Amino acid sequence: MIFTAVTTIIGFMVAIQFQTTKEPIVRDTRSVMELRQELTVEKERQQELMEQLTKNEEMLEQLQDTSNVETVIEDAIDDLKRSAGLTEASGEGILIEIVPYFDQHYQGGAIRSVPSHLVRMLINELNIYGAKDIAVGSQRIVSTTPIREVQGVTLINSRRITTFPLQVRVLADDPEQLHHYMMTSEVKEYLQYENLEFSSTPMKDLTVPAYDQSMRVRYMTPVKEDS
Amino acid sequence: MWLPFIGLLVGILLGLSTGIRVPDAYTSYLSIAVLAALDTLFGGIRAHLEKTFEEKVFITGFFSNIILAAGLAFLGVHLGVDLYLAAVFAFGVRLFNNLAQIRRLLLERWSKKKNDSPTSL
Structure with a gap:
């Protein structure tokens, strides 16, 4: 009987310990302002990604539409050269x-x-x-x-x-x-x-x-x- | 015989279902308390097998060990010395000693039983 009581207590303690170490409570302490800022940053990133996506899709369309792929690629290379600073x-x-x-x-x-x-x-x-x-x-x-x-x-x-x-x-x-x-x-x-x-x-x-x-x-x- | 195991299961289920969490700062106390409790439990089992088991000694040992271990850890935190390691070490050594004794006693008992009834095989 005593053993049972003792093992029950041990089981209880082990369970509590297990729960405590398994998932420590991480509290979100950011204020509304910080959350807004982060949201804005993420939105900007989304915007950027969308712009890139549209650009690439446009280029893909051009490549698919035109029979002359070379000019499109040359245009793209010129564009890249311009943005890299290799042209006047x-x-x-x-x-x-x-x-x-x-x-x-x-x-x-x-x-x-x-x-x-x-x-x-x-x-x-x-x-x-x-x-x-x-x-x-x-x-x-x-x-x-x-x-x-x-x-x-x-x-x-x-x-x-x-x-x-x-x-x-x-x-x-x-x-x-x-x-x-x-x-x-x-x-x-x-x-x-x-x-x-x-x-x-x-x-x-x-x-x-x-x-x-x-x-x-x-x-x-x-x-x-x-x- | 199976009652202690059922007790253990009930305890675990109770602990999990209540969802109590100990603050991070006190987890070391709880772990050391668990260790002390385990030590006492195995000591009790050994005493039981050796037929020197006494309820009063067991119960007082159980609680005083837990309180002492937690107190030692508390003192260690306030002194800036990892005193709880001493408790962990002591309990760990005792736990293994007790386990070894229990194993030996059980083995002895088993081999005696075997010798007593050779015809049963």
Whole structure:
């Protein structure tokens, strides 16, 4: 009888322990705001995916409809080349000029180039505010463009960027807005601390050069269908 | 003979059906309590087989072991030393000793029975 009571207690405890360790209660502690934000992010992603899907479906339709597949594929390749930055691009945009600025109290050495971290910051801000294509000096910025500092000189695409004024050409859909954004941007202030003056002018017609080096693709391989 | 097993089943069913959950912080106490209870149970079975079983000793041992083990774990948490490991170790060793003794006693009993009635085969 006693054994029965004891085993009952043990069974009870084991069952409780089992339940406790099996499914720990994970409480959802997100607030309504956070949930809304997440929902918005997911919706945006859905939108993006839908857009991609439509684009690909359109291309598939074109491929199926036209007897001449080559032109469609060539168009697609040209499109890809354009978005990768391998072709010259022109259109509306803004021209940013960066020049050294010395006041009478200036102490310090000569300014040889715009510091690399500021170039990076500038490009980031341009991208945030809707730049489509960017060229710094004569160097087109592509997705793999390295911006480094070697012995006090900034290198973009492994080319020295030492000429002043440094011209940054940016293509955008709405150059006026981008211009206003850039004139109030954080990078402008930071450039001032480095004795560099920053000016931006919206332009009707602007051309950015093509990326002139060969692209090194390291982490992608072509997919071959088994047929 | 089968009553303890039925009791175990009833206990498990009761525990599962009530759906009680212990807060995460106290799971170590519960596990150590289970271990202490198991230790006492096997000690009781051994005593029963050795014919030295005493109800009072068993019942008091059962509860005091559980309380002591939980208390030790509690003290360990507050001292910042994993004292419950000591309890786990002690109970684990005793559990295995008891099991070994029970096995030996049962084997002995079985072989004695076999020798006593050779004609039955």
